[in-house]
Amino acid sequence: MRSRLFVIAVWLCGMAAAAAIVARLGIDTDMSAFLPRDPAPAQRVLVDQLREGVVSRLVLVAIEGVPAAEAAAIDRKLAESLRGDADFVTVENGEESGFARDRDFLWANRYALTDGDFTRAGLHAALQRDLAALGSAAGFLVKQTLDADPTGAMQHLLGRQLGESGPARGEGVWMSENGRALMLVRLLAAGSDLDGAERALGKIQAAFAPGGSAARLIVTGPPVFAVAARARIKSDATRLSALASLLVAAALLAAYRSPRVLVLSFVPVVSGALAGVAAVGLVFQKVHGITLGFGATLIGEAVDYAVYLFSQTPPGGSPDGTLKRIWPTLKLGVLTSICGFSAMLLSRFDGFAQLGLFTIAGLTAAVCVTRFVLPCLIAPGFAGVREWRLPAFVSQAPRIRLAVPLLALLALAVLAMGRNAFWAGDLSSLSPVPPEMQTLDRSLRADMRAPDAGHLVVVRRADAETALQAAEALAGKLDPAIQAHALAGLDSPAFYLPSRATQRARQASLPAPAALLAALDAALETLPFQPDVFAPFLAAIADARARPPITRADLDGTSLSLRLDSLLLHQAEGWTASLPLRGLTAPAVVAHAIADIPGAVLIDLKAESDSLLRVYLREGVSLAALGAAAICLLLLASLRSLARLAAIVTPLAASVAVTLAILRLGGHALSIFNLFGLLLVVAIGSNYCLFLERHRTDPAGLPRVRASLLLANICTVAGFGVLAISATPVLHDLGLPVAIGTCLSLVFATLMLSPPPSAHAA
Amino acid sequence: MRFILACLVMLLAISGAQAADATALDAILTGLGQVRHVEARYVERRFLRVLRVPLETRGVLRFDAPDRLEKASDLAADGAGERIVVAAGVLTLERGAGPPVVLALREHPEIGVLVESVRAMLAGDGGALRRDFAVDLAGDLTGWQVVLTPRVKGLVRWLRVDGAAARLTRIETQENDGDRAELTIGEDAR
Incomplete structure (x- = not known):
């Protein structure tokens, strides 16, 4: 006692x-726990982008189901009510007003943001270009800013902004071909802040005012997926584990009373x-x-x-x-x-x-x-x-014991003949986002003409200034590659906030009023421009010479600030500048061009995320193999008999092989969660085999052992079988192999490890 | 076929010589509307405030009823030519090797006015013309002048389109800032 x-x-x-x-x-919900301890820079960037990057905050909104004009009106109203809210960094829907602040910032700082050639020759060349443009159909556009910006600094800035062709427009807003009014919202909450994202998404839903019409609101994008996935896993896990517990409890109660x-x-x-x-x-x-x-x-x-x-x-x-x-x-x-x-x-x-x-x-x-x-x-x-009485045929099981190796061979044949990829090599296979949501997202992305994140060049430095300088050096190195059509263009944090050094150099290159006037007059000598047209230009340069340098605070309130923040990340280890590349056709040329910049890396995000997954899988498979070898050694050491080891391992291996074959016949590439499931099959199935093997020569307690194994298996199949009906890949992929595999383990172990019927009858 | 149609229009016009302005305009537009395809050389002279001399460009104007309009300038000495195509309300401007500029005209009414005036005339689309412009007609079918004043204030103060029978001969554009352009259209180039 x-x-x-x-x-x-x-x-x-x-x-x-x-x-x-x-x-x-x-x-801790930080994804970096699932990064290798010594991550490659590319993998680091991938995870940083997932957690903090601009992509992780982007929400695509569409309004459909009503005529275009009505959808546009709802879209405008929604945008207006979201614009005042601090949870949203930018709300863009194609309305000009959305860009007004950006335009003002770019216009006021055009000579700090671009290089210019203000010598006689440089001005002459620029004015000649202007002359040609004036004669063209675009003349009316050039005309509007000619007097204050003859060198085309603003046009250069806007061209850089509009590198990608934007969404189609209609009714004053972005509008897809099929009449969806579109909106692009950037949340303040980073990808790692799910609570913040959930709150912001709730506000979008609340602000949507269809006014009694049949208008539907579609919201998609990484924050939506992340919030939905969390809610779904939470509800699935709660609901299904409650159901599983109930089933297990019912089975146990029925058995024990x-x-x-x-x-x-x-x-x-x-x-x-x-x-x-x-x-x-x-x-x-x-x-x-x-x-x-x-x-x-x-x-x-x-x-x-x-x-x-x-x-x-x-x-x-x-x-x-x-x-x-x-x-x-x-x-x-x-x-x-x-x-x-x-x-x-x-x-x-x-x-x-x-x-x-x-x-x-x-x-x-x-x-x-x-x-x-x-x-x-x-x-x-x-x-x-x-005592449970099991049906009599169970005792006859060993008569068909040959079925086990035959089934295993058949399974191996199925596995060998499978044509599609064995392992799912795509990170999206792990995504808890349901396929229909992914399809919707793809269609909205196509409407927006928003490219998927593709290639990036990244470089890390100790502080923001040197990171920006490195970004500028990279852009300089990549310019020839753009000329050579190795890539279509790029974005850089230094486009929005040039380094101090560059700003100083640009300011120093602006000529004094008298010198500029002389150069301009000389440049105009052979050109048919009227005198005194360019007085606003002279004033603008004089103003730019006296302007204090741009700081991060000057960007506040523009959509450029978020672009800057997503391209220039501050972390404990320093500052990382990312330069997304557009239309990359010759990665080798780019890799060669950036080789001179210390620490600069070219990253293919898609390839990187897939390779990270392959690393997971490779490691998962080799760890599983290692585990299997350790199990064999342990069993050999404790059973001290190769024959007994083989007797235990055969039904286990057969059930793993047949489970794999069944999963493959289901048509799915295997995921890492399937692998965990198989690991569990071995762990649980080995118990069945050990118990049955022990009673092979001692039939006395066998019926009771069999009953206990059956009850244990019923509990396992109930618990994991319930997970298999979940639509969340994580739960489904884990539940299915365990339910199938443990059941097979018990059947195979009974077939292979029961005493011969005659001995039992005796 | 075009010739026969033009004759028909002439006959119609002569028979109703004293008809009201609106009827005369409709007659002109009906005639223009019969022409499904136009391809003619043009000379454009732009008189700009900021320049001491006019800018001159030449090229080919093409029209396919009802709404495709193309203006392709000849290559200049430096090899820079440009092609501007308006089809189904979308303007595409190609210049040099760079990517084309694409604009939806609904979004840029100031350009829309410029393009729509010419398109509506060529297509004989009286409804569209009267919707966007106050229309004044002078002359007769053998030599007419239509003055179009945009109903919405924008870049353009007025346009004057001259023509003879079912052919446009000259388009003059007066902009609000004082700049002016004259587009002279030659005989059909085909």
């Missing part, structure tokens, strides 16, 4: 300590989860949201421990007796799982390593609670469980 109380006290103290650690633990035993069955899992989180907290100081979500699923195996204990205790028997009997097998089963998951500890990704540690600590705690605490909690009133 004293020892019982002592065990319970130790357990409660342990749980309290774990709870104390967990309570102080910060939950005792609410008390039912509650006790969950004690190991809950203790394990708490211990797992605490262990991760102790080692990593924080726990990632994904670890928390998955870890809880990965230790679903722990429910089985209680099942083995309770189901294998006959009426009148004591749990202690059962434990003595099953402990060696249970211990080996847990060690097998730990072995399998321990490979994850070696991962270069903190996220994987956290998952591995969580699982190991959780399973260890769960099995210890099962071994030491559960008997204390149930004794002495526990009456044991009635």
Whole structure:
């Protein structure tokens, strides 16, 4: 009695300590936990862009379902009400007013933002261009600014802005061919601030005033996806895990007919989860949201421990007796799982390593609670469980044992013949965004003529000034590549905020009034311009000579400020300037051109995100292989027989192969979550094999063992089968292989590892 | 075919010689509207305040009823020519090697007025013409002058379109800032 109380006290103290650690633990949702510990600069940029970049804040809005004029009116009203709100950095819908501040800024600072040649020859060439333009159809445009900007500085700036052809227009706003009124909204909240994004998106919905018409509001873009995904995973996880728990509870209740035993069955899992989180907290100081979500699923195996204990205790028997009997097998089963998951500890990704540690600590705690605490909690009133009578054909199972290798061979053939990609090589396959939402986004993007993020050149420096200088040097190096049509154009933070050095140099190159007048007069000598036309130009240059340099604050209130902020990121390690490239056709030329700038890297975002995924997969596969090898070694060491090892590994390998084949026949490329699922199949299935293998020569307890395995499997299939119906790829991809694979493991293990029928009958 | 149609229009016009202005304008427009395709050389002279001498360009004007208008200038000595095409309300301006400038005319009414006046005349689209302009007619079918004053104030103060029968011969544009352009259209080039 004293020892019982002592065990319970130790357990409660342990749980309290774990709870104390967990309570102080910060939950981390930073994607960088799923970056390698030594990320390549390109991967770093990718993640930075996902978290903070301009793309992560961009929301596309469309209004459809009503005639174009009506849609445009609603669009204008919506834009107007959003423009006053601090949660939105810019709201663009094609209305000229939206650009007025940008235009004013560019016009006032045109000589600080561009290089100019104000010598006699330079002015002469510019004026000759103006003359040709005046005679052209675009003459009326040139005419309007000729007197104040004969060198075309403003035109150059606008041309740089409008590099990409904007959306089509109609009814005074951006309008797609099929009559959708469009709007582009940039949120203040960065991609990593989901609460901020959710609030801003709510405001868009609230401000939408269809005025009783049939108008529909479409909102899409990365913030929308992120918020929707979070809500969906949250609701899926809550809903489905509640459903799964209910199903498992129903199965256990049907088996035990005792609410008390039912509650006790969950004690190991809950203790394990708490211990797992605490262990991760102790080692990593924080726990990632994904670890928390998955870890809880990965230790679903722990429910089985209680099942083995309770189901294998006959009426009148004591749990202690059962434990003595099953402990060696249970211990080996847990060690097998730990072995399998321990490979994850070696991962270069903190996220994987956290998952591995969580699982190991959780399973260890769960099995210890099962071994030491559960008997204390149930004794002495526990009456044991009635024996289930399994149908007679189960005993005949070994007669068709050859079916297992045959099925495995068939599965291997299916896998070998598959034509489509084995692994999903596209990052979007991991995206929790439903396909119809992705399709809508693509169609809206096409309407907007908004290019997907493609290629970037990035460079990092210690401070903003040197980062801007590097960006300017890069733009200079890339100019010949543009002339050579290796790329169509580029954007640069220095286009909006030139470095101080450049601003000073530009200001110094502006001639004094007398010198400028002389140069202009000389340049005009052979040209047919009227005298005195260019007085506003002379005044503008005199003004530019005296202007203080542009600072970041001068951009406030323009849409250019956000462009600048997205292209010039400030991080703990310094300042990163990004130069997005447009229409890149010859990456080699660009890579060669930027080679002189220290630290400059050309990044293909799509290729980079896919390669990051391949790194995940490669690492996942090799860790799984390592885990499998460790499991084999462990089993060999404890069974001390190659034949017994083979007997246990064959049904496991067969079930993994057949599960893979079934997933492949379903037509889907495999994802990394499928891989985790298979890892779990091995962890859970190995327990089945170990129990059945142990009773191969001892048929006495076999029916009870079989019943306990069946109950454990029913719980697993119920729990993970429910996940498989989720539309969220993460949950679906994890649930399906586990449900299929563990069921197959039990069937195959029964076929291969049951004693021959004659022996059983005897 | 065009010849026969032109004769028909002439006959019609002669028979109703004393008709009111509106009827005469409609007769002219009907005649113009029969011409489905025009291709003619032009000379344009622009008189600009900022210049001491007029700017002169030459090229080819093409029209396909009802709404495609193209003005392609000859290559200048430096190889810079330009082509401006208006079709279905969208203006495309190609100059040199750079990407074309594309504008929706609805969005730029000041250019729209310039283009629409010529298009509506060539297409014989009286409705569009009267909607956008106050129209004054002088002369007769053998030599007519139509003065178009935009109803919406913009770049252009007025346009004067001269023609003979179903052919435009000259377009004069007076802008509000005092600049002026004369476009002289030759015989059909085909």
